Amino acid sequence: MDYFAPFLQGFAVVLEPMNLLYCLIGVVIGMLIGVLPGLGPVATISILLPLTYSIDPIAAVIMLAGIFYGAQYGGTITSVLLRLPGEASSVVTVFDGYAMAKKGKAGTALGIAAIGSFFGGTASIVAMSLVAPLVAGVALSFGPPEYAMLALLGILLVSTIGNGGALKSIIAATLGLLLATVGRDTFTGTTRFTFDSLELADGIDFVPIAMGLFGLGEILYSLDQRHRRIDTPIAVGNAWPSRGDIKQASGAIGRGSVIGFVLGVLPGGGATLSSLVAYATEKRRSKTPERFGHGAIEGVAGPETANNAAATSSFIPLLTLGIPANATMAIIFGALLLQGIIPGPTLIIEHPDLFWGVVNSMYIGNILLLILSIPLVGVFVKILRVRPAILAPITVLITLLGVYTVQNSIFDMFLVIVFGVLGYLMKKFGFEPGPLALAFVLGSLLETSVRQSLRIFQGDPTGFVTRPISGTIVGIIVLLIVALPLLNMIRKRRAARTERLASERRATMAAETRAAGAASEADGSFRSAGSTAVATRLDNDPADPVGDDDNGDGDGDAPGSKSP
């Protein structure tokens, strides 16, 4: 193995005191913001972007990575103790985690989450160490057409399988691509969409976009919400999970690691989706699915393992292909660009210290998290008492003054405000800012490689299909555009049918009881007019057996649209 030496060298990089310190800072900040509902890892990493500018690139990425996977840990604590998920990826942990806490097993839940996270994270790093060099090796032979299609696939996947509606996400992505074209065209030198502004001539920087969309946008959005009062958290009684608990959860941890690793690599997958899938898998596999939601330890272990494994493996596409798989990776991509490092297949060869340093720092980070998470629970619970109203102005000030420090530019501060308002409006109207940021980051790569490809193909776009690798990716893209909506349609139709059958049954049963009631009341004095009406309609109209009264919205139009 010729990459074994750089792999070991990576540990030497991590163990440098400064890098260790930044790793520690990263995971602690990560846990902290994971605990605080509202400010997520994406927002935090974007707000801290200016800080990374002034430190060594390796230390910077080690810290940002620590924030990302540390947040997956922290989010668990509030899910279990307060029924308040600190992060989107810990939402499913609430179901069983909070139920366990109510039974006095909060310590068991937090402990198994910590163990699962550690195991999932570590398994993911090991797999990554093996897979990443291979992927990078293959990617070295990629030309512009492959890159064009790969970037397109990445943007599409993030738009379609991420959060939020697909149409709105695609609109957000095209907006990101359009913003990326602002400034001087690299091929012809023409300035595009600058509106004669000198500041825009060199294009828009990613830093103010990320800080505005995710940082300020998030703060403004939370200003809009009425905040729930924080309840008194459940006290952590018992400490560690017993051997029996671990044995019971081991299967879930194993499956969670695999689910998390695979979905983490997939663009748009990431921590949130993998935690949902892991929970659904555990529930489906279980012989006693009724325990889920009432404190099943697998319901905590599976998702918590998966979200950490995914947080780790989502680095693979970024570090090997230069394609960020989610919004957080897009920001880390931005941080690397800020340092003059372009992530891609050559990264592992040109910057082995960075690659292996970052990968191996995750081992250390996970150990730090395992050691820190349990004793710090008390501190974190106290931090929760700090009201969002107090944190908001402080984070706003950090964001605005922070962006100034990058280029000493007042214009950048205005940009942050503009994108902050845009981010707020997008969240408000159901557009995810993630695809915009991702598309913006990939925009120039996509445009450059599309135009280069067209030159190679002499203007013939079918060239994308005939090259084997880019052709395969085109196939996947087509499948995604055609197959996914089709699958949804079939599912919706099937759901509508089962719903219709169910309500038919309900209606028949209701009619029978009413008929029985009517028969017994026939010798009495009165009869309900309403039940007569329903019964008559049921008899007369076999085409629409469903009474209007218990008909839902969705299935109401289904029989109507078919029968004529």
Next chain:
Amino acid sequence: MKISTNSEANPLVADLDLDEENVPLEEETAPPAGPLANVLCAIAPLAIGVAGTVGAVELGLGSPVDPGPGLWPMIICLVTIIVSVALLIGGKRFHDAEKMTRGSVTVGIGVLTLIALVVALPIIGFEIPSLVLVFVWLRFLGRESWLLSGITSVVVTVVFYFLFIVGLGIPLPRLF
């Protein structure tokens, strides 16, 4: 916190029924927006798409072999237009937009204070604008007490002064 995991677009998590007893508490969000807002959600990107297409044509499209600066923006804008129209037609089914509420006014005021800060910063330095901003956000947007707002804003400004000016040596425009 709001997460909107779209189970419709997500066959992988489709059979996850979330009707459990221990549903997560979330921040209360505003009620869904009316039909007008949903139409605007499609009209706004449509307008950007159309304006972008016009701009792209003016830049010059060139030919596929030798693309001009406008070709790529035009392709993007055409996609924007197509998807916006799809959204306009299918938009009735969406209910992920939220209504503008009184909270939105708070946001508006917040944004105005930010603009004021950036305008004032090069003229009178960062200290006074920062102090005022934190105070306004705490007292008027956050409805904290006068005392807490006063003390916190002073402490935050002093800490920032030491952090940015003394600690990191960043040349922020400043009064002192």
